[in-house]
Amino acid sequence: MKKALLTLTALALLATTAQARSWEEIKKSGTIKIATEGAFPPFNVVKGKELTGFEVDLANQLARQLGLKVQWVTQPFDSLLIGLQQDRYDFVIASHGITPERARAVDFSSPHYCTGGAVVSRVGGPKTAADLKGKTVAVQVGTTYLENVRKVPGIKEVKTFPKDTDAQAALMAGRVDAWVGDKFTGLDLVKAQKGKLAAGSLLFNERIGMAVRKGNAGLLKELNAALTKSLSDGSYAKLSGQYFGTDVRCR
């Protein structure tokens, strides 16, 4: 908890120094640099050698609309917003929930989807927040799942993992009693492990946005305009349908 707070304070300090590429500079260069994790299916994931997922396809679609080529960067979830402050790329799309703490360090786009954090356990395991009492829970580090699980009273232990897929593996291996993660990821997980895992309840809701360097208003405006267009011309709906069988936009 202390460590997470320190990191965000450090981010807020960094936010006042370095200089992000302006929209004009990006446009002139013809290429936008986008960062994601690449280990968070079905949103951003490396499959074989290919970076894919709902957010990767969406960002590629937005860049195309802005007339830009894309250069992708993948790095651990935990360091994505720090790299943004160091101007290693122009924006981040990695399922970041729009929280007040993060919004102090970076600027968020309009939400590109809405979701929530849910419990998954082995069949017969804990399903609700109350059931988590006395139990061990796996979550990815640096996430809103960790933040929210810490608010549930009586949990025996929260185990953090650098990657969400490792937190899921801990559940399947029986090393923890429950996993808390994205509700759509949870649905896929339960489907893939049919008869072994069961979906529990939703612990919280969140709006997910893309992050730009604090103060990069020009880029933010272009990204939001491209997203609005995708939401209204059917391209967002088509993509969302492909990945989720439903439209995941915020309403």
Ligand code: ARG
């Ligand atoms: N939605 C959660 C959060 O805001 C988890 C995001 C994890 N993203 C990832 N690429 N692993 O913290």
